[in-house]
Amino acid sequence: MSRIQTVFEELKQRKRKALIPFFTAGDPNPQLTVPLLHALVEAGADIIELGVPFSDPMADGPTIQRASERALRHHVGLHHVLDMVAEFRRSNSGTPIVLMGYGNPVEAMGWETFAQRCAEVGVDGVLTVDFPPEEGHEAFAHLEKHGIDPIFLIAPTSTDARVERVAKQARGYVYYVSLKGVTGAGHLDLAAIEQKIPQLRRHIQLPIGIGFGIRDAATALAVAKLCDGVVVGSRIVQEIENSSEQDVVANVSKLVKELRQAVNLA
Amino acid sequence: MTYNYPDQYGHFGPYGGIYVAETLMGALDELNQAYEKYRHDPEFIAELNADLKHYVGRPSPIYHARHLSAHLGGAQIYLKREDLNHTGAHKVNNTIGQALLARRMGKKRVIAETGAGQHGVATATVAARYGMECVVYMGAADVQRQSPNVFRMKLLGATVIPVESGSKTLKDALNEAMRDWVTNIENTFYIIGTVAGPHPYPMLVRDFNSIVSKEAVVQMPELAGRQPDAVIACVGGGSNAMGVFYHYIDMPGVKLIGVEAGGHGIASGEHAAPLTTNSPVGVLHGNKTYLMQDEDGQIIETHSISAGLDYPGVGPEHAWLKDSGRAEYVAIDDDEALRAFHDLCHFEGIIPALESSHALAHAMKIAPTMGKDKVLLVNLSGRGDKDINTVARLKGITL
Numbered sequence: 066m067s068r069i070q071t072v073f074e075e076l077k078q079r080k081r082k083a084l085i086p087f088f089t090a091g092d093p094n095p096q097l098t099v100p101l102l103h104a105l106v107e108a109g110a111d112i113i114e115l116g117v118p119f120s121d122p123m124a125d126g127p128t129i130q131r132a133s134e135r136a137l138r139h140h141v142g143l144h145h146v147l148d149m150v151a152e153f154r155r156s157n158s159g160t161p162i163v164l165m166g167y168g169n170p171v172e173a174m175g176w177e178t179f180a181q182r183c184a185e186v187g188v189d190g191v192l193t194v195d196f197p198p199e200e201g202h203e204a205f206a207h208l209e210k211h212g213i214d215p216i217f218l219i220a221p222t223s224t225d226a227r228v229e230r231v232a233k234q235a236r237g238y239v240y241y242v243s244l245k246g247v248t249g250a251g252h253l254d255l256a257a258i259e260q261k262i263p264q265l266r267r268h269i270q271l272p273i274g275i276g277f278g279i280r281d282a283a284t285a286l287a288v289a290k291l292c293d294g295v296v297v298g299s300r301i302v303q304e305i306e307n308s309s310e311q312d313v314v315a316n317v318s319k320l321v322k323e324l325r326q327a328v329n330l331a
Numbered sequence: 332m333t334y335n336y337p338d339q340y341g342h343f344g345p346y347g348g349i350y351v352a353e354t355l356m357g358a359l360d361e362l363n364q365a366y367e368k369y370r371h372d373p374e375f376i377a378e379l380n381a382d383l384k385h386y387v388g389r390p391s392p393i394y395h396a397r398h399l400s401a402h403l404g405g406a407q408i409y410l411k412r413e414d415l416n417h418t419g420a421h422k423v424n425n426t427i428g429q430a431l432l433a434r435r436m437g438k439k440r441v442i443a444e445t446g447a448g449q450h451g452v453a454t455a456t457v458a459a460r461y462g463m464e465c466v467v468y469m470g471a472a473d474v475q476r477q478s479p480n481v482f483r484m485k486l487l488g489a490t491v492i493p494v495e496s497g498s499k500t501l502k503d504a505l506n507e508a509m510r511d512w513v514t515n516i517e518n519t520f521y522i523i524g525t526v527a528g529p530h531p532y533p534m535l536v537r538d539f540n541s542i543v544s545k546e547a548v549v550q551m552p553e554l555a556g557r558q559p560d561a562v563i564a565c566v567g568g569g570s571n572a573m574g575v576f577y578h579y580i581d582m583p584g585v586k587l588i589g590v591e592a593g594g595h596g597i598a599s600g601e602h603a604a605p606l607t608t609n610s611p612v613g614v615l616h617g618n619k620t621y622l623m624q625d626e627d628g629q630i631i632e633t634h635s636i637s638a639g640l641d642y643p644g645v646g647p648e649h650a651w652l653k654d655s656g657r658a659e660y661v662a663i664d665d666d667e668a669l670r671a672f673h674d675l676c677h678f679e680g681i682i683p684a685l686e687s688s689h690a691l692a693h694a695m696k697i698a699p700t701m702g703k704d705k706v707l708l709v710n711l712s713g714r715g716d717k718d719i720n721t722v723a724r725l726k727g728i729t730l
Binding site: 118119120121122123124126127130134137140142143144167168169170171172173174194195196197199200217218219220222223224227231242245246247 | 340348349350351352353354356357358360496497502503505506509510513514515516517611612613614615616617622624626627628629630631
């Protein structure tokens, strides 16, 4: 069983929902990435989505774009991110790490090399935002060969046929984007999400995580009730942006603990 | 035509495709279906053709640049006068087509990205013409160097949003427009201005601009007694080049030459010439193509004197035409383009856009090496009024 499967199985037995925080590797600086990963685990993260910096993050809002810019000022590239995961794995063997980013840095490295490196350092899943199943099948074959789960987004605008198509290719869990827009945008329409979930469940046997627009304990709890896992990205990145380098680990830790408590009530 | 790219998923050989987040897939499906439905619809075609004739002023003439040709002493240079279109460039051929599609799809708001501002102006123009709300994203650096076009867009009723992120040029404007589209997908049509982006855009923009070569294949025999030996066009994203190349692709006797921006010179690294320099292939803005990037796969900043060519990628069909050997790609640097700009003013009384000056400069480079009976067709894709501030500044003059 993969680490991601194991985590969802254990949560199911304990009747709990997964908390999946996101931040960008190298933000605010490369030295803090591994300490932040450990702090997130201690604060109650079940899975961590680690952003790979990219110069042109089209699907992200300004908050996560600025995180990429800060990381890129330190020249944090994909191979650094993989090294960071390797370092994290020296003292953590249980928490799944999902790399999230855009396809071009992987294209530049080569999918086979990337997949092999992921397996070596202990990456569990990969979400390349701009590679839909149609274009990615060859790329994803490399991931599967090395036991890495390709993670996919589903959007409010995804038709039944598209949900079915994604479901066929997806492993690990499926990430439902809870609003129309980019990361960090707008406010949640819980009724709309609630309506969409049964359509997703018809095709998707995997756990469903929901993200985009979750900003505090209340929204985390409300969303957790509707699915298997809650993804929080921009709110955490905002905390990193607003903290001094001395306080950033403590501040992020405090925020994630609050989210954990909320999600536990679901 | 025997040439039949792209395939149904938008692939030109290994290039093109649909590399976007799931959040955009629904909208692209919808656009694809609408285009398939209307592209052969007699009513749609009639409306498009009527506006191209009466509103844009098509067909645009071809002009034999006799004085310039005589001065160079070699091949005869002919200019396809897209600069004489309403709004002053080829861009309007495409924006009319897309706006008519938008209207049929029930979208009341259009958005666009723009580099030099020509596509922004062409979009603002058709939005006014068809009564649509219009928002144009433009890199903050381009807003500075293309201020006349910014004012024109505002006069036409568009909202111009300067984009402060990244390199503050065309690619960042494209990122921002994509974000707007994802957010407002229900009521908004994204009018992409070049032959890049996810399928069906590269095909759609090419098709609407192919009117340029459709006219030229008829006009050239009338005027020059035959088809040209080579067709030459500047390439940023590559929309005017695809327009003037398209109906010549199946004529093997006609060379196709795309001219990229050499900026401060290829050796300086400060240019926008991914094809000429054999940049690595990558994925940006929804398609796979040659892409200026560093070893980590991050997109690098480009440079050109002309905002319209200042783009790190290139339309996927050009990538394919390069690999298949059907077209060749060269670079012209800032200084060469500027000399061509002045020469055309001086010899022919035509002020060309700095973008088009790149194509002209290459024609002027090769014409003297060819016989006087040879014929070069240059796509004069836009007029240079928008560039007078840039050119004046280089001469140390404040207007």
